Amino acid sequence: MHVDLERLIRLQQLDSAADAARRRIGEQPERSRALQSRLDEAQALVDAARTRLTDSQTARRTVEKEVAVIQGRLTKFKDQLMEVKTNREYQAMQKEIEVAQVEVKSMEDQILDGMLEAESLTAAVKDAERALKAEQSAIDAERRTMDEEVARLSKEVDSAVAARQALVAQVDARLMATYDQVARNRKGVAVAEAKDGHxxxxxxxxxxxxxxxxxxxxxxxxxxxxxxxxxxxPATAEAVP
Ligand SMILES: [Zn+2]
Structure with missing residues (x-):
């Protein structure tokens, strides 16, 4: 084989490998952003679950305060009941007491529902926190793998560049200029296999x-x-020399 043709084939392999490695390295920021958004999503689910729990607890406390107010009113009504002078006043007071008692009952039911809700919302917070933790460690592992890959690829690029320099020094200068020109115009690929007449x-x-x-x-x-x-x-050849 033409000695420079052999060198150019090797050169193309080095350049293509270095290009692929550089492209992969170039994808790192995008991959890193994708990992971060996965983490943000898991964090957002935790935040949302915590907010639902806090809202539920706040609503329950509001009802608890209202119940306390109505129970205070009930106590007052009962005291007043002893002091009413007429039957009509007595019945009116009795009616007020009944209304307040119904209100208290309904609010106590709400408080009970709120406590049950808080239990399931607390469980949901715990689930979301566990999922966040799992996602965090999965992402940490992926980041480590990615960092290792980038380090390995950087080394590959360096060694391809060094091997390239050694090779370029041996190739005829005019031929090298042709290679570089074609590579520039053809997305880095200056050498191609011819097969079946094509x-x-x-x-x-x-x-x-x-x-x-x-x-x-x-x-x-x-x-x-x-x-x-x-x-x-050649058909009998195992690989490119
Ligand atoms: Zn062609």
Whole structure:
């Protein structure tokens, strides 16, 4: 194989690997934001559950105060009952007492309902807190994995860059300029495999004599359409040299 063609194939592998690693590293802020919003969601559920419990307790205390007021009134009525002079006054007072007693009964029922509600709301708060804690540790683990991945990928980029430098020094300068130009114009991919008479990236059909030349891997041939430098993998070969 043409010695520089072999180097360019290797160079393309290094560049593509480094690009992929950089892209993955570049996704980190977005992934981190997604994790944070999962945590915020779990926290919001805890906050909402706590608010429901507090609201319920506040409502119950309000009813408890009202009951105390009415019970005070009832005590007063009963005292007054002893002092009424006429039957009519007595009956009117009796009526007031009955109304107040019905009110007290209804409020006591409300208080009881409120206590039951507080129990289930307290359980809901505990559930939400447990879910938050579980989400927190899951997210911590994912962050650690992500940090490790980024560290590993950064190392891969560094070593690809170093290997690239060593390789570039060996490639003919004009050929290197061609590679760089095509890579710039073609989203970083300057080298492509030719297969079954086609460029495997832009899929253009190659002229038969061009394809035959590429099959020999002894010269630098560019795709007429996308300008990528083409190479051929013989059917018997296990992999690209
Ligand atoms: Zn092409």
């Amino acid at each position: 460029c495997t990236i832009c899929h253009v059909r190659l002229r038969p004599q061009v394809f035959n030349e590429i099959r020999r891997n002894e010269s630098i041939m560019q795709c007429d359409s996308c300008q990528r430098i083409l190479y051929f993998v």
